[in-house]
């Protein structure tokens with residue numbers, strides 16, 4: 414994978430703007446884990462904060478609660494099967510980096526690994542864990558962001574056929590086919 418460029422932490426929200434799926438990585442006592450997540454919520458630019466809803470039954474919930482750090486990694490469509498596997502298997506039953514064929518790599522600011530095959534990464538320190546419903550909201554302060562230059566500058570550089578992966582339901586996924594530019598004043602009569 415080509416070199417990734419550091420991106421301003423406040424642009425973490427732009428990474429999540431089209432609502433792509435992510436792989437949440439965590440590490441506790443030298444054991445790493447990776448889990449698929451779609452319930453993501455940018456919370457602010459300054460300070461840059463991102464929320465992710467995680468069910469208390471997930472190993473990821475335990476690891477982030479204990480280590481107080483995590484990373485969000487943005488996969489592309491070519492990682493579809495790995496993403497699905499990380500969303501239906503638990504790290505309690507084996508190392509998903511191995512079973513899904515993903516490569517853990519060092520992060521800049523957190524102990525949790527990044528997923529090398531992903532095109533963007535958001536590293537977070539845990540600032541709060543809120544119990545609001547059956548999932549808990551993990552609020553992360555963004556400590557570092559990196560992204561592939563050819564795909565993201567201050568926004569995703571998507572024309573047609575975005576490579577980002579979105580979840581429909583169960584084992585159904587989708588890509589964004591096209592982007593549209595809104596122009597106020599040109600509304601249809």
Ligand SMILES: Cc1cc2nc3c(=O)[nH]c(=O)nc-3n(C[C@H](O)[C@H](O)[C@H](O)COP(=O)(O)O)c2cc1C
Nearest residue numbers: 448449450451452467468471472473500502503504
């Ligand atoms: C597409 C997709 C999106 C998912 N999004 C979330 C999510 O946002 N929050 C969550 O707690 N679980 C989510 N899951 C379920 C977890 O990824 C799944 O329970 C996983 O096995 C947990 O792994 P762990 O026990 O290793 O942490 C999702 C699963 C899929 C397939």
